[in-house]
Amino acid sequence: MPSLSIDPRFKELGFAVHVGALDYDVSVRPAPPALTHSIEDGAEMRLQELLGEAAASDPVIANVRAAFKACGKDPSRYRPSSEALTRRVIAGKPLYQVNNVVDSGNLVSLMTGIPIGIYDTAKIDGDMQLTIGVKGDSYNGIGRGSINLEGLPVLKDDKGPFGTPFSDSARTAVTEDTTNIVIVLFGLNIDIAHVEAAAEIGDTLITRFCAPDQEAG
Structure with a gap:
């Protein structure tokens, strides 16, 4: 897994940054029924909360x-992104169904309120840094076109920006050809215990529904 560093500039902004990064070998496929049911249950729990x-x-x-x-x-x-997912649920809309990996990440984000990014490790060039976007920073967001990244917390590698807690880039997106991922939990202004709890939920879901030796279904 690429190493992850945090820009010291965050210390000047007055909030804690606790970022989790986990890597997994995966088999990308449609979400099995058990994951779909878990998402439905998670949405109902969120509404009740x-x-x-x-x-x-x-x-x-x-x-x-x-x-x-x-x-x-x-x-x-x-x-x-966690707010956008929660707003969909409140509006009575189902979460987007993409694949088992992305859907698992969305469920973690919905349940915990923490923005989650999932990236194809093979498409990351060099190490990762969480920094703040500057003027001129942009990328092609998944389903969004060009995104102005100035002033957003942003992940960069040697090629430039590729992820944010707002919307991720098409460049490092998970596809059916992805075999290894890194999950980033954007614990911005969030207690470390909550980030660790979210990481445990993510580990459970990815291990159960996305491992290479798991059967689809």
């Missing part, structure tokens, strides 16, 4: 929004 309140009322999501603002991005225009 929020009791009709807005997604941004969740303390974890609120803290990530505050981190976005401190970095220089309006969190109401560039919502954390």
Whole structure:
């Protein structure tokens, strides 16, 4: 797995940064029924937790929004991915079904409020750094076209930016040809214990539903 460093500039912004990074060998395929049911159950649990309140009322999501603002991005225009997922559930819409790997990551993000990025390790060039996007930084986001990354927390490798807790790039996206992934938990302004708990959920889901020796179904 590529190593991950954190830009010292975050220390000046007044919030803690606890980033988790996990790597796995995987077999990418459609989500099995058990994962789909887990997502449905997770969505129902989230609705019960929020009791009709807005997604941004969740303390974890609120803290990530505050981190976005401190970095220089309006969190109401560039919502954390975990907030976007939660808003879909509140609106009565199902989560996007992509594949077993991406769907597992979305479930972790929905359940915990922590933005999750999953990247094809083979498409990462060199090591990773979590930094803050500067003027001119952009990439082709998955299903979003060009994204202005200035003021967003952003992951960069030797080729440039490839991931954010807002929306990830097409360059390092997980596809059916992916065999190894790195999962990044963007613990921005979030207690380390909550990040560790999210990592445990992610480990359980990836191991159960995405391991190369698992049968589809």
